Amino acid sequence: MSTDAARVFVVGMGEVGRRLGGALGAAGVETVPVTRASGWEEALADPSALLVVCVREENLSEVLMRLHCVSPHRLVFVQNGWIRPLLAGLPGCTRGLVWFTSRGDFFRVLRPSVFSGAKAEFLAKALGRGGISSVAVDEGAFASAEAEKMGFNCVVGLPLAVHQVSLSEYLDRHRAEAQAVFTEAVTVTGWAVGTQPSASWWDAFLRAAEPLGWVRASTAKALEYRNGAVVRLAHELDLAAPVNERLLVAIGMPAGW
Numbered sequence: 001m002s003t004d005a006a007r008v009f010v011v012g013m014g015e016v017g018r019r020l021g022g023a024l025g026a027a028g029v030e031t032v033p034v035t036r037a038s039g040w041e042e043a044l045a046d047p048s049a050l051l052v053v054c055v056r057e058e059n060l061s062e063v064l065m066r067l068h069c070v071s072p073h074r075l076v077f078v079q080n081g082w083i084r085p086l087l088a089g090l091p092g093c094t095r096g097l098v099w100f101t102s103r104g105d106f107f108r109v110l111r112p113s114v115f116s117g118a119k120a121e122f123l124a125k126a127l128g129r130g131g132i133s134s135v136a137v138d139e140g141a142f143a144s145a146e147a148e149k150m151g152f153n154c155v156v157g158l159p160l161a162v163h164q165v166s167l168s169e170y171l172d173r174h175r176a177e178a179q180a181v182f183t184e185a186v187t188v189t190g191w192a193v194g195t196q197p198s199a200s201w202w203d204a205f206l207r208a209a210e211p212l213g214w215v216r217a218s219t220a221k222a223l224e225y226r227n228g229a230v231v232r233l234a235h236e237l238d239l240a241a242p243v244n245e246r247l248l249v250a251i252g253m254p255a256g257w
Helices: 015-026 040-045 057-066 120-129 139-155 158-163 167-173 175-193 201-212 227-236 242-250
Strands: 008-011 031-034 050-053 075-078 094-097 100-103 106-109 113-116 134-136
Touching: 008 015, 008 040, 015 031, 015 050, 015 100, 015 120, 031 040, 094 120, 094 139, 113 120, 113 139, 120 134, 139 175, 139 201, 139 227, 158 167, 158 175, 158 242, 167 175, 167 201, 175 201, 175 227, 175 242, 227 242
Parallel strands: 008 031, 008 050, 050 075, 075 094, 113 134
Antiparallel strands: 094 113, 100 106
16 A cells, blocks of 8 residues: 555644644544544554554553564654654654644644654655645664754753742853853764764754744653763763763652762
């Protein structure tokens, strides 16, 4: 069967799943939502369907247990945090990194979302038709995109919760700290995936962050897959991430993570 004719099950209907499902539907792709309570039996029973997993990083392990019988070639994972260890046993799966912000009625594409893997081209084209600009890239380019997005995630989250400020306030008052958090994150994860961070990434971050100045984070989420992952990888690779580590301690995490 043609990939373009595949039915797509969107697993996790939070902001990311809702927007991706809506874009795929607008592009004419048959899309079925899967939540904690519904859709699983149908999704697992369809041998040709594509499953686009959009749950939060902290819920991914539980979902992976339910997907153990599904071929990795039918799986797409759309999480922005450090999930490589969780997917180590799923060679051939497709990965995605979204570059949009969605909260309720607010929706803003910051730059093209990035997909890599067997289903990347299909998804990029369909999402583009549905209003979410996306590109398909090879594994090397995706590794670079993954490191760059980790820098974004590590700034837009934990530091805002520590300082109890909006993103624009944080960048105005603590620009040096923000750049240190970003640089540590892209350096450590870049080393882990075998890519060299670009000096242009910080300026690209500032451009992407500009329309998000209002964003706040009252509590820090998914630390194990974001700033915590950076600190853990730094220790494993004999690198340093002191600013990320200091912020983790400030939020109440133990020293050394």
